[in-house]
Amino acid sequence: MQTVEQYRVLDLVLEGTAGGNPYADVTLTATFERADGTDAVEVRGFYRGEGHYGIRFMPRSAGTWTYRTAWSDPALAGVTGEVEVTPASEGNHGRVLLTRDVKHGGTPFDTHGDHTFSYEDGTRFMPFGTTAYAWTNQEPECQEQTLETLAHAPFNKIRMCIFPKFYDYNLENPAMYAYEGSIEEGFDHTRFYEPFWENLDHRIAQLGELGIQADIILLHPYDKPEWGFSKMTRDEDAFYLSYVARRYSAFRNIWWSLANEFDLMPQKPVEDWDQYARIVMANDPYGHLRSIHNCRTLFDHSHPWITHVSWQRCDLQRTAECVTELRAAYGKPVLVDEVGYEGNATWGWGNLTAQEETRRFWEGCLRGGYVTHGETFVDRGPKIWWAHGGKLYGESPERIAFCRQFMESLPEDMDLVPYEKGFCLGTMNWDIACMANDWSEGTDDVVMYFGFFRPAYRDLTLPEGKTYTIDVVDTWNMTVETLPGTYEGQVRVDLPSRQYMLLHIKAVDKTA
Numbered sequence: 001m002q003t004v005e006q007y008r009v010l011d012l013v014l015e016g017t018a019g020g021n022p023y024a025d026v027t028l029t030a031t032f033e034r035a036d037g038t039d040a041v042e043v044r045g046f047y048r049g050e051g052h053y054g055i056r057f058m059p060r061s062a063g064t065w066t067y068r069t070a071w072s073d074p075a076l077a078g079v080t081g082e083v084e085v086t087p088a089s090e091g092n093h094g095r096v097l098l099t100r101d102v103k104h105g106g107t108p109f110d111t112h113g114d115h116t117f118s119y120e121d122g123t124r125f126m127p128f129g130t131t132a133y134a135w136t137n138q139e140p141e142c143q144e145q146t147l148e149t150l151a152h153a154p155f156n157k158i159r160m161c162i163f164p165k166f167y168d169y170n171l172e173n174p175a176m177y178a179y180e181g182s183i184e185e186g187f188d189h190t191r192f193y194e195p196f197w198e199n200l201d202h203r204i205a206q207l208g209e210l211g212i213q214a215d216i217i218l219l220h221p222y223d224k225p226e227w228g229f230s231k232m233t234r235d236e237d238a239f240y241l242s243y244v245a246r247r248y249s250a251f252r253n254i255w256w257s258l259a260n261e262f263d264l265m266p267q268k269p270v271e272d273w274d275q276y277a278r279i280v281m282a283n284d285p286y287g288h289l290r291s292i293h294n295c296r297t298l299f300d301h302s303h304p305w306i307t308h309v310s311w312q313r314c315d316l317q318r319t320a321e322c323v324t325e326l327r328a329a330y331g332k333p334v335l336v337d338e339v340g341y342e343g344n345a346t347w348g349w350g351n352l353t354a355q356e357e358t359r360r361f362w363e364g365c366l367r368g369g370y371v372t373h374g375e376t377f378v379d380r381g382p383k384i385w386w387a388h389g390g391k392l393y394g395e396s397p398e399r400i401a402f403c404r405q406f407m408e409s410l411p412e413d414m415d416l417v418p419y420e421k422g423f424c425l426g427t428m429n430w431d432i433a434c435m436a437n438d439w440s441e442g443t444d445d446v447v448m449y450f451g452f453f454r455p456a457y458r459d460l461t462l463p464e465g466k467t468y469t470i471d472v473v474d475t476w477n478m479t480v481e482t483l484p485g486t487y488e489g490q491v492r493v494d495l496p497s498r499q500y501m502l503l504h505i506k507a508v509d510k511t512a
Contacts, residue, residue: 001082007094007120009205009250010057010083017073018051023243024190027072030055032083035064041285045069046246049194056250058286059085060094060120094120095252095286096127096213098307098333115333115368115415117289117308120252124412127335128361128404129157129215129372133260135389136203137164137174143199146389147206153392154401157213159337159372161260162200162244163229167222169345169378170387178240183226189236192243201247208253215255215337217293218244218280221264230265234272238279245283254288256280257310261295270300277305293337301330312338316348320360323369324416334369336360341386342394343376350376350386354395355476359451359500361396361403362475366433366449368416373400402478411437411445424448425505426461426490444507449475454499460491462505471504472496480504 004010016026028045038061045055059065062085071077088094100113102122117125130153135146150158164174173183176196181187204214218241223230232240248254258273258280259265273292280290291310292299301309309326311334313319319339326334341350342357352360357373364371375385375394383390417424417434424434425446431453437445443463462468467488472481472495483493486508495501 001084003084003086004057004059005086005092006059006062006088007092007252008058010059012055012057012067012081013048014045014053014055014069014079015051016053016071021190022047022051022053023192024239025072026053028053028055028069029071030057030067030069030079032057032059032065032067034061035066035082043250043285044246044283046243047192048197049192054247056247057083058250058252059083060286061085062087088121091211092252093123093125096120096125096255096289097287098289099124114331115327117333124408125156126365126404126407127157127213127370127372128155128400129159129213129335129337129370130155131159131338131341131372131374131386132389133159133161133217133220134165134170134174134387135160136200137161137176138383138388138390139175142383142388142390143203145391147203147210149385149390149392150207150212151210153397154404155373155397156211157215157255157372158207159215159217159257159260161217161220163220163223164227165220165222165387166224166227167387168347169376169384170222173224177227178229187228189232190239197247204248204251204253208251213253213255214251215257216244216248217257217260218276219258219262219265219268220260222260231267234275237268237272237276241276241279242283245280249284249286249288256284256288256290258290258292260293261312262292262299263295263297273299274303274305277303281305291335301326301332306332308333308335310335310337312336313340320364320367320369320371323364323367327368327416335372336364336369337372338374339364339371341374341376342396343374343378343384343386345376345378345384350374354399355500357394357396358399358403358476361400362449362500362502363433363451365403365407366416366435366447368435373397399476399478403475406473410435410447413437414445414447417446425463427459443505446503446505448503448505450495450499450501452499454497454501455495456497457495458493458503460493460505462488462491464489467508468505469508471506473502473504474498474500475502476500 033040069079099116099118102118179187180191293310380393433449
């Protein structure tokens with residue numbers, strides 16, 4: 001009997017035929033069932049080269065499971081086995097899903113679970129992402145350095161490609177490709193190059209051990225003509241997507257991004273993306289999160305296969321501020337996955353100050369969304385984080401860590417105060433991002449973020465019958481000053497006439 005921990009990968013390797021093209025010619029499935037009959041999962045297998053076939057299974061619950069294979073080769077069908085699944089260890093929370101799908105309602109806000117994420121075991125998950133598109137296409141030393149950097153960074157999600165990326169500051173050919181073949185002789189889009197995929201297996205597993213979600217970008221337009229991966233046919237795309245989903249869906253830390261900047265691939269109409277999503281879903285029995293990402297033209301995120309909005313700012317001035325409208329439009333979590341990058345690249349998206357990168361994080365978070373970091377310094381080493389991974393040089397990551405710590409300390413039912421209500425603690429909230437844990441029933445916890453405004457004071461009207469403490473938070477200098485005493489009724493809070501300030505107003509628990 002084999003043993004595996006709940007939510008981890010049981011990796012079965014079976015021996016079979018190597019004749020013909022097993023990637024295309026051989027079908028393999030396995031049905032896993034709990035011995036008590038309470039759960040069952042059908043998993044599709046994949047070819048791993050040299051006569052080896054893979055079946056990967058992520059058990060959703062502890063206990064005894066059995067399995068039986070079905071194969072298009074009758075001589076190898078009907079392999080059976082038994083697996084003992086031990087309970088998840090500390091820190092192993094399972095997949096990230098929509099809160100509404102984990103907790104099935106029960107929050108004080110009717111739609112709060114529509115806009116947030118939770119792990120499979122119910123633990124809250126707040127994505128604080130970063131971007132290193134082609135880090136697994138770099139030399140091994142750079143890949144290891146990237147993981148070392150991530151181990152000490154505040155990020156729990158990374159946007160990353162499978163195919164290499166050809167774009168500014170990233171013009172080199174990778175050492176390995178996803179397919180058998182070469183630039184000189186062409187690539188065989190029906191045969192995968194196993195060493196490439198074994199490396200990707202290893203890197204995704206390492207991210208999982210660091211507690212980092214791998215937001216896998218399946219297709220993108222930044223391609224060389226001699227690569228040709230963005231110009232594959234529909235059938236070739238479908239073959240590739242099926243293989244990727246079968247190989248990686250058992251990893252608990254996988255998210256699927258159908259495309260980075262889908263609108264820069266005009267040869268693929270909307271109907272293709274719908275079909276591609278169905279292919280991924282058909283080969284992913286675990287229902288991982290799914291999105292698609294834009295450049296200039298916003299995708300219609302109301303499509304039912306899309307679990308969350310992955311958005312790139314389309315306006316140089318309004319970036320994370322658009323979270324409010326996107327939440328209202330789609331009723332789904334909103335991730336500003338390209339909010340702009342700290343750095344000094346030639347383009348406006350890549351030369352933000354650390355202050356502005358940090359401000360956009362706070363702005364997006366306090367509008368009820370999530371934000372993804374990037375770094376594009378062109379003069380601080382041979383590698384640029386946004387393209388290659390490697391090292392981080394900017395000042396924003398430690399401030400993002402402070403933002404994450406603050407946001408994760410708030411009550412789970414904190415949500416955006418609707419602008420149509422007009423007021424937050426008696427003050428107009430049109431010029432601030434404001435969250436509360438119950439704006440309609442006598443608020444106990446309120447956060448007001450002033451961003452690039454710098455008032456000398458703010459007048460507040462605290463709910464009757466409650467007493468509050470007030471923290472003045474400097475989000476750039478990462479300081480928290482608790483004002484002396486407690487407060488009731490009408491209050492004027494002095495502020496330092498400095499940008500990036502925040503107020504945190506909390507009701508005093510008199511029974512404590």
